[in-house]
Amino acid sequence: MKPLKLIVTTLACCVAATVGATEFRTLDRAAAAQLVNPSSYTVPTIVALWSSECVHCKKNLKLFAEMAKADRRFKLVTVAVEPHFAGLAEPLDHLAVPGQRFAYGPESPEALGYALDPKWRGELPRTIFFDGKGGKTALSGVVAEATVRSSLGLQSNP
Numbered sequence: 001m002k003p004l005k006l007i008v009t010t011l012a013c014c015v016a017a018t019v020g021a022t023e024f025r026t027l028d029r030a031a032a033a034q035l036v037n038p039s040s041y042t043v044p045t046i047v048a049l050w051s052s053e054c055v056h057c058k059k060n061l062k063l064f065a066e067m068a069k070a071d072r073r074f075k076l077v078t079v080a081v082e083p084h085f086a087g088l089a090e091p092l093d094h095l096a097v098p099g100q101r102f103a104y105g106p107e108s109p110e111a112l113g114y115a116l117d118p119k120w121r122g123e124l125p126r127t128i129f130f131d132g133k134g135g136k137t138a139l140s141g142v143v144a145e146a147t148v149r150s151s152l153g154l155q156s157n158p
Contacts (some may be wrong), residue, residue: 024084026105032115035077035102041130044074044152049116049126050091051081057125058091059142065097067148074132074152075099079116081109081124 027035034040035047046064050057061078068076076099080088084103092101104112113120120126123140129151130136137151149155 024080024088024101024103026084027079027102027112028105028107029111029115031102032079032112035079036116036128036136038130038134038136041132043132044154045077045130045132046074046148046152047077047079047116047128047130049079049081049120049124049128051124052088052091054124056142058095060125060127061092061097062095063143063145063148065095067145068098069096071154073154078102080104081113 025031048057048060048064050061064076068074076097078092078097078099078101080101080103082088082104083106088103089101091097113122117126117128117138119138120140125142126138126140127143128136128138129148131151131153133153135153139147139151143151
């Protein structure tokens, strides 16, 4: 009976890990500041700020999802710049966007935005790139794959 219990426990952990990867974590100012701290990243990372109503955000998310599928050298984190609601995950799920997901918590949206990027004025999409070596670049608007690769320090395909 113990081997069966071990198998069931292992499967439950795998399912929980998979489900946990697509659930939203609530973002507060402290978590936001940590999320954009370059020393938090030892691999190239994209932090994509987006909104469910932003058409251009979905263009970036689609590109990032396609790139992440083709190139495992970087990680992707998404931040919905709105509180969590039923259906918020639908655009991410539809585009098969991997990675950690955050949504704004109950604190002031302006305070959360400032914690994420003091130079940001709320324009979307906003993308923060970390090269994994302490470098950080923030860009607003739709980005091209070449810009993503350059900003992450990934000059060539895998």
